[in-house]
Amino acid sequence: MLEYIILGFLMTKERSGYDLKRCMTQTTSYFFDASFGSIYPALKRLTQKGLVTFREDVDGGKFKKVYRITDSGRTAFMQWVGEPITFERSRQDHLVRVFFYEFLPRQTAVDNLKDLMLQVTRVAQGLTEQKGEMERRYDVHQFPYRYATLLYGVEYYDLVLRWCDDLIDDLKSDSATPRHAGHE
Amino acid sequence: MLEYIILGFLMTKERSGYDLKRCMTQTTSYFFDASFGSIYPALKRLTQKGLVTFREDVDGGKFKKVYRITDSGRTAFMQWVGEPITFERSRQDHLVRVFFYEFLPRQTAVDNLKDLMLQVTRVAQGLTEQKGEMERRYDVHQFPYRYATLLYGVEYYDLVLRWCDDLIDDLKSDSATPRHAGHE
DNA sequence: TAGGTCATGTAAAGAGTTACATGATTTT
DNA sequence: AAAATCATGTAACTCTTTACATGACCTA
Numbered sequence: 265m266l267e268y269i270i271l272g273f274l275m276t277k278e279r280s281g282y283d284l285k286r287c288m289t290q291t292t293s294y295f296f297d298a299s300f301g302s303i304y305p306a307l308k309r310l311t312q313k314g315l316v317t318f319r320e321d322v323d324g325g326k327f328k329k330v331y332r333i334t335d336s337g338r339t340a341f342m343q344w345v346g347e348p349i350t351f352e353r354s355r356q357d358h359l360v361r362v363f364f365y366e367f368l369p370r371q372t373a374v375d376n377l378k379d380l381m382l383q384v385t386r387v388a389q390g391l392t393e394q395k396g397e398m399e400r401r402y403d404v405h406q407f408p409y410r411y412a413t414l415l416y417g418v419e420y421y422d423l424v425l426r427w428c429d430d431l432i433d434d435l436k437s438d439s440a441t442p443r444h445a446g447h448e
Numbered sequence: 449m450l451e452y453i454i455l456g457f458l459m460t461k462e463r464s465g466y467d468l469k470r471c472m473t474q475t476t477s478y479f480f481d482a483s484f485g486s487i488y489p490a491l492k493r494l495t496q497k498g499l500v501t502f503r504e505d506v507d508g509g510k511f512k513k514v515y516r517i518t519d520s521g522r523t524a525f526m527q528w529v530g531e532p533i534t535f536e537r538s539r540q541d542h543l544v545r546v547f548f549y550e551f552l553p554r555q556t557a558v559d560n561l562k563d564l565m566l567q568v569t570r571v572a573q574g575l576t577e578q579k580g581e582m583e584r585r586y587d588v589h590q591f592p593y594r595y596a597t598l599l600y601g602v603e604y605y606d607l608v609l610r611w612c613d614d615l616i617d618d619l620k621s622d623s624a625t626p627r628h629a630g631h632e
Numbered sequence: 633t634a635g636g637t638c639a640t641g642t643a644a645a646g647a648g649t650t651a652c653a654t655g656a657t658t659t660t
Numbered sequence: 661a662a663a664a665t666c667a668t669g670t671a672a673c674t675c676t677t678t679a680c681a682t683g684a685c686c687t688a
Contacts, residue, residue: 265544266647272548282667292547295540302648304669325656326666345551349542349560351567356479357536359600360449363476364456364529365593373593376533383535405622409549409557412615416543423607431596438589450675466639486676488641509684510638 266298266306267315271341274316274333281307281329291410294391294417307331315340358424362431374432381428388421450482450490451499455525458500458517465491465513475594478575478601491515499524542608546615558616565612572605 273279273287281303288297298306307329310316315337321328333341358380365373395414398404404411457463457471465487472481482490491513494500499521505512517525542564549557579598582588588595 265541269544272551275548275551280667281669292544294537295543295547297537299649300668301650301670308669327656328667341548342551345545345548346556346560347545349545349564349567351564351571352541353478353481353571354538354540356538356600356604357449358533359479359597360453360476361529361531361533362593363479363597364459364525366591367456367459367526367529372530376530380533380535383533387535387537405618407550408615408618408622409546412611412618413543413547415614416540416611419607419611420540420604423603427596427600427603430599431592434589434592434596438592464639465641483677484640485642485678492641507638511684512639 265296266302267310268341268344269296269298270303270306270310270331271315271333271337272345274331275338275341278330278332280321280331284331292413294387294420295413310337370435374435377428377432381425384421384424384428388418388425391417391421449480450486451494452525452528453480453482454487454490454494454515455499455517455521456529458515459522459525462514462516464505464515468515476597478571478604479597494521554619558619561612561616565609568605568608568612572602572609575601575605 269288269292270284273284279287281300284307285298285300285303307316307318310331311318314334316331316333318329318331321330362373362377368376391414395411395418398407398411398414453472453476454468457468463471465484468491469482469484469487491500491502494515495502498518500515500517502513502515505514546557546561552560575598579595579602582591582595582598
């Protein structure tokens with residue numbers, strides 16, 4: 265997967281490993297991210313397979329390896345991107361603890377959910393700004409897919425926030441039956 | 449994480465590795481799942497740490513190891529479940545390809561998105577049925593967290609479906625500008 | 633008797649992160 | 661002069677899946 269994402273980013277222009285990391289952090293990190301520890305080995309593998317080449321560049325004294333996609337790289341990417349999308353149920357780690365919140369005092373549950381909302385709000389803010397910037401600067405109909413993935417992110421975070429809020433409301437209105445009583 | 453989920457499932461009753469797998473598939477698979485290849489080693493580790501014990505059972509000739517949570521297991525679980533929830537941006541693999549759909553002919557994009565919708569619909573159906581069954585059989589206010597996580601799943605799949613649908617609509621209304629033209 | 637389900641387990645491989653090592657340049 | 665950023669890379673570790681091995685019981 266990572267290798268194809270790298271190829272995808274190289275489809276439009278040549279980039280260094282460092283550039284690729286920045287790309288991901290800025291544009292895809294809300295649905296896919298990778299560390300240097302996986303990017304550099306991936307670039308090595310792609311080079312060995314002949315899907316990318318690189319030139320060494322000294323830009324202002326700084327040593328750089330700038331990667332460019334090859335023709336077979338383009339072919340491999342085009343083959344991959346056209347394949348049917350396989351829907352994988354994605355792990356939602358934040359749900360795991362909540363699933364077991366029956367064992368927690370209601371107040372702790374509410375506090376932790378509120379804290380979760382704060383975290384999500386922070387992440388969501390960055391995305392919403394990106395979306396606004398895109399709407400201001402471009403005609404979004406020209407980039408339907410980039411815009412759609414951004415929208416997905418904004419709506420997803422919105423869902424998580426609404427969900428937390430609804431659950432907190434539900435817990436407050438119903439504080440007469442503390443489910444955590446009786447354990448042990 | 450897996451070890452705590454196992455402890456969580458053992459909080460209410462004793463279960464075998466096989467039971468635990470069935471539990472997860474039935475109740476948490478839309479946000480967390482694990483294979484036998486990770487469950488059995490996890491149970492071994494939990495036993496070594498003294499957080500669970502087991503008894504060997506021969507149920508109708510079938511050999512079973514039934515695990516029970518210990519007191520230190522309960523303590524460890526209660527400590528974990530009360531910790532603040534850390535929100536991790538979760539990978540949404542289905543978005544990765546779509547992010548690069550500018551390189552695909554519009555018709556292929558639409559076809560693949562429709563196929564994705566079919567897959568999601570199938571997964572969503574199971575969850576919606578579970579939700580309906582819970583509403584019929586129990587007073588959902590008695591199980592706010594189980595019900596909330598179910599709701600999350602239903603709403604999440606709904607979001608994905610609406611998102612696909614909106615994107616397909618957008619692509620149809622705007623078919624005059626095929627963005628894929630011009631590559632290679 | 634063949635295939636399905638119940639039941640446990642291991643080994644190899646895959647995919648990734650974290651931490652570290654290195655060193656130049658740029659900003660404070 | 662220190663700290664941050666740019667830039668590449670490796671090694672150890674973690675977590676996980678897939679594939680396999682084993683064997684009993686159940687059902688068509």
